[in-house]
Amino acid sequence: MTDIATRATDTPRAVQSPGGRRRLSGGGPRAGTVLAFVTPFFLPFVLFYLVPVGYALWQSFRVVRRTAGQYGTSYTTFGGFEQYGQVFQNSEFWASIGRIGLFGIVQVPVMLFTALIIALLLDTPLLRLKAFFRITAFMPYAVPGVIAAIMWSYLYSPQLSPVVELFQGIGLKPDFLGPGAVLWSTANVSTWLWTGYNMLIMYAALQSIPQELYEAARIDGATNWTIAWRVKVPIILPSIVLTTVFSIIGTLQLYAEPAVLRQISSNISSTFTPNMLAYAVASGNNYQQAAAISVVIAVITFVLSFGFMRLTSKRAGL
Amino acid sequence: MALMLLLAVYFLLPIYFLVVAATKPQGDLAATNGLAFSHFSLFDNLRTLFTRSDGIFGRWALNTVIYAVLGAGVGTLISALCGYALAKFPFRGREFLFSVVLGGVLVPTTALALPLFLLFSATGIVNTYLAVFLPSIVSPFGVYLARIFTNAAVPQELIESARLDGAGEFRTFFSVAFKLMTPALVTIFLFQFVAIWNNFFLPMVMLQKESLFPLTLGLYEWNGQTARAPLLQESVITGSLVSIVPVIIVFILLQRFWRSGLAAGSLK
Numbered sequence: 001m002t003d004i005a006t007r008a009t010d011t012p013r014a015v016q017s018p019g020g021r022r023r024l025s026g027g028g029p030r031a032g033t034v035l036a037f038v039t040p041f042f043l044p045f046v047l048f049y050l051v052p053v054g055y056a057l058w059q060s061f062r063v064v065r066r067t068a069g070q071y072g073t074s075y076t077t078f079g080g081f082e083q084y085g086q087v088f089q090n091s092e093f094w095a096s097i098g099r100i101g102l103f104g105i106v107q108v109p110v111m112l113f114t115a116l117i118i119a120l121l122l123d124t125p126l127l128r129l130k131a132f133f134r135i136t137a138f139m140p141y142a143v144p145g146v147i148a149a150i151m152w153s154y155l156y157s158p159q160l161s162p163v164v165e166l167f168q169g170i171g172l173k174p175d176f177l178g179p180g181a182v183l184w185s186t187a188n189v190s191t192w193l194w195t196g197y198n199m200l201i202m203y204a205a206l207q208s209i210p211q212e213l214y215e216a217a218r219i220d221g222a223t224n225w226t227i228a229w230r231v232k233v234p235i236i237l238p239s240i241v242l243t244t245v246f247s248i249i250g251t252l253q254l255y256a257e258p259a260v261l262r263q264i265s266s267n268i269s270s271t272f273t274p275n276m277l278a279y280a281v282a283s284g285n286n287y288q289q290a291a292a293i294s295v296v297i298a299v300i301t302f303v304l305s306f307g308f309m310r311l312t313s314k315r316a317g318l
Numbered sequence: 319m320a321l322m323l324l325l326a327v328y329f330l331l332p333i334y335f336l337v338v339a340a341t342k343p344q345g346d347l348a349a350t351n352g353l354a355f356s357h358f359s360l361f362d363n364l365r366t367l368f369t370r371s372d373g374i375f376g377r378w379a380l381n382t383v384i385y386a387v388l389g390a391g392v393g394t395l396i397s398a399l400c401g402y403a404l405a406k407f408p409f410r411g412r413e414f415l416f417s418v419v420l421g422g423v424l425v426p427t428t429a430l431a432l433p434l435f436l437l438f439s440a441t442g443i444v445n446t447y448l449a450v451f452l453p454s455i456v457s458p459f460g461v462y463l464a465r466i467f468t469n470a471a472v473p474q475e476l477i478e479s480a481r482l483d484g485a486g487e488f489r490t491f492f493s494v495a496f497k498l499m500t501p502a503l504v505t506i507f508l509f510q511f512v513a514i515w516n517n518f519f520l521p522m523v524m525l526q527k528e529s530l531f532p533l534t535l536g537l538y539e540w541n542g543q544t545a546r547a548p549l550l551q552e553s554v555i556t557g558s559l560v561s562i563v564p565v566i567i568v569f570i571l572l573q574r575f576w577r578s579g580l581a582a583g584s585l586k
Contacts, residue, residue, distance in 0.1 A: 028408040033487045037403035038415065040396040041461060048453040049422050052433035059433065114325070121322060128319070135570060136326045139333065142565040144516035146534040147558045150541050151332040154339065154352075154555070162335065162352030196329065204581040245424070253428045256518045256534075263542045275428050275519070282432050290432055298429040305424050 053298070059291035060084070076288070083292035092271045093293065097300075099183060100273055104251040107187040112243055114191070115199035120228050122199075123206040134203070137196035145193060149260035152189045157264060177265035186268075189257045194250065198243040205239035206232055241312045245305040252301045255279070333562075340559040344552040363556040370553055377529055378536040379561070382515060385450055385532055390511035393455040397506055401464020402495055406477060416465065422458035431523045438524065449524040450532070454514045460506040467502035467579065468495065504572060505579030515565055533561040 028034070063079030066072040087093055118137055121127050140148065155161045156176035167174045176185045209232065217227050233240075255275040262268040271277040274297045282290035335352055341360040342350065350356040368376050404416050434453055438444045443452075472495045480490040496503070518534045525531060531539070537557050544550045569576075 029487045031409070034403055034407050034409050037399045037407070037487070037491075041400035041456070042415070044396070044452065044456045045419070045422065045458070048434065048456050049425060049430065049458075052430045052437060053425065055437055056429070056433035059436070118322070118325065127322065129322075133322050133326060135573075136329045138569070139566055140329055142512060142569050143333075143562045144518065144534045146516075146518050146538050147562055148332070150537065150554060150558055151336050153541075155332060155335060159348050160352060163331075165351070192329065192332065200577075200580060204577065208581050249424065249426055253426045255428055256538075260538060260541065263545075278429075278432060279523075282435075287432070287436060294429040294432055298426055301426050301429075302424055 056291045056294050056298075059288050060295045062288045064286075064288065079288075083288050084296070086289060087292050087296055092277055093274070093296075096271055096274045096277050100251060100254060103183060103187055103254070104248065106184075107190055108244065108247045108251060110187075111191045111195050112198055112240065112247065115195050115243070116202055116233070116240070118195070118199045119202035119206055120232065122203055123232070124224060124228075126224075134200075137199055139196065140193050141197040141200075143193065145189075145256035146260055148193050149186075149189050149257040152185070152192070153261055153264050156185055156261075177261070177267060179267045182261065182265055182267045186254075186258050186261055189261075190250070190254070194247070198247070201243050202236055202239050205236040209235055237312070241309060244312075245309060248305050248308065249301055252297055252304075336555060336559050336562075340556045342552075344549055347551060347555075360556070363552055364560075367553045367556045367560070374528060375533075375536065375553070375557055375560075378531050378533045381447075381530060382532040382534075382561070384447070385454065385517075386511050386514040389451055389454040389514045390507050393457045393460060393510045394503055394507040396455065397457050397460030397510075398464045398496075398499060398503055399491070401461045401466075402468050402472075402491060402499070404461070405465045405468035406472070406474070406495075419458045419461045422456075423462060425458075428519045431520050434520075435523045444524055445526050445530065447530060450517075450521050450530075453520060454510075454517065457506065457510050457513075460510060463502055463506055463579070464499070467499060471502070472498050501575050501579035503579075504575035508569065508572060508576050511568075512565060533557070537561065 060083050061078060061080065062076045063082050064074050064076050066074050118133070122130055122134055127133070143151070155163050158164055158175075161176075164174060164176070175181060213231060213235075214227055217231050222230070253275060254273045258268050258272045258276065262270070262272070269276075270280045274293065278290050278293040278297065281293060338353060338355055339347060340363060341358050342356050343359045343362070346356040400419075404412060404419075430453070435444060438449050443449050476494055476498075477490055480494050485493070515532075516534065517532065518538065521530075521532050521535045522538075525535065528536070528539075537554055540550050540557070541554050544554060
């Protein structure tokens with residue numbers, strides 16, 4: 001079984017590399033032509049990706065000081081790691097990181113597992129109404145985070161919600177916006193939004209597996225269940241890794257959904273997520289501190305997603 | 319099957335609620351069951367929505383279309399050119415450039431918004447269309463997808479024979495590769511289109527002028543005012559419905575194209 005999986009993952013690479021070598025030794029277009037193809041992308045990429053990253057780094061090493069005396073004027077100067085020291089001493093920063101960490105540890109696996117189950121079910125010949133289920137699950141992806149949060153906030157609100165009404169009908173009194181629940185209510189909005197998107201990436205990978213593999217497994221006596229877990233899942237592992245990395249990035253960027261729920265719940269502070277904290281600090285005109293927070297968030301994102309990719313690719317031998 | 323039905327209910331519930339709520343007069347929102355239709359006043363709600371504050375909602379809708387269609391159009395073209403070159407042109411530093419692009423995929427875009435704001439305020443383009451438009455044309459994931467797809471779908475032989483026929487590189491790209499890349503181009507366009515359509519943080523950081531807002535930012539502001547002005551609630555709901563329906567329709571209509579594009583991208 002593992003043999004089948006290994007061979008299947010190796011195939012695309014085996015096809016790619018001889019082509020790559022041939023192209024490298026062969027003649028290509030002149031440097032000017034290459035530039036004409038890549039510059040339209042790389043110019044804005046450098047200006048709106050790399051330069052801001054560099055600028056944020058530079059800003060994060062600066063501090064605002066005042067000249068001595070009561071009427072001292074302010075000036076910015078090099079401050080070394082002072083801003084970072086402040087970030088790490090800021091309890092609100094750690095609170096927001098802790099919150100988002102808890103959120104991610106629960107929400108990401110729940111969402112991806114649900115997505116995987118739907119993708120596997122859609123891939124079996126047993127299920128009917130496939131097109132309907134596929135579109136239904138994917139539809140939320142077309143909904144902006146802000147709008148999704150507005151929609152769910154109506155479903156959470158005690159005055160308007162038919163869901164709350166339903167619960168009350170059976171004697172429960174859920175408080176979706178309460179201090180303990182609001183983080184999970186936010187997680188629900190993210191799950192609702194992104195499950196279908198992740199499902200689709202996994203489903204697309206499943207669809208590109210050649211049918212002969214299943215025939216072979218079936219001859220070996222494998223059931224649908226073993227085929228799903230021992231053949232399909234290992235083959236689409238790269239897609240699962242991809243969706244996990246995107247989910248990690250998405251979690252650490254969380255802003256719109258809690259910002260909307262904040263409009264109706266006093267249990268979401270203005271520093272609920274790291275990004276909300278960065279924005280709040282920037283609004284207070286402390287750009288250097290906000291830059292340091294942004295850099296820390298970006299580094300954490302990078303380390304987590306890159307580390308996860310490395311870890312899984314080593315484990316799976318990809 | 320039962321599980322799938324349950325999940326389908328979960329995914330449809332908020333959208334169904336929105337459709338129902340958008341057809342109700344404001345007074346019925348809290349007074350009637352949220353999942354049952356009452357007096358049908360969708361058209362009244364739409365009229366109120368589009369005439370409120372001198373028709374600012376129509377302006378927001380137009381802005382969103384401009385940001386998303388133009389941004390995704392330009393973005394797709396430059397991603398395709400770059401991805402194609404990274405796949406098919408042998409040149410030094412090619413793998414390095416591709417790694418930089420991959421690194422770009424991992425950079426959280428919200429982390430870019432604040433430094434971009436500072437840079438843009440220094441150059442004076444904060445609070446203009448360009449402040450939102452320019453950063454959104456860059457899609458590292460688009461380049462990634464274009465490269466993978468070109469490798470899988472554009473045979474080297476075809477490029478060679480176009481060259482032998484005397485076609486220039488651009489001519490080869492537009493007349494030979496472009497057609498073969500259609501599923502990937504549709505996929506890149508749609509996903510970037512949705513990303514811009516849904517964007518919130520960047521416009522919020524960049525824009526103060528209400529007349530430049532996209533729908534997301536406008537509805538967010540209105541939603542924040544409903545506590546003081548409860549009558550806005552119906553417009554927030556109707557506006558939300560108006561802003562999601564076009565995207566859902568586009569996705570359903572074009573699914574044949576973007577699904578095959580996605581399948582190619584997910585191979586690796």
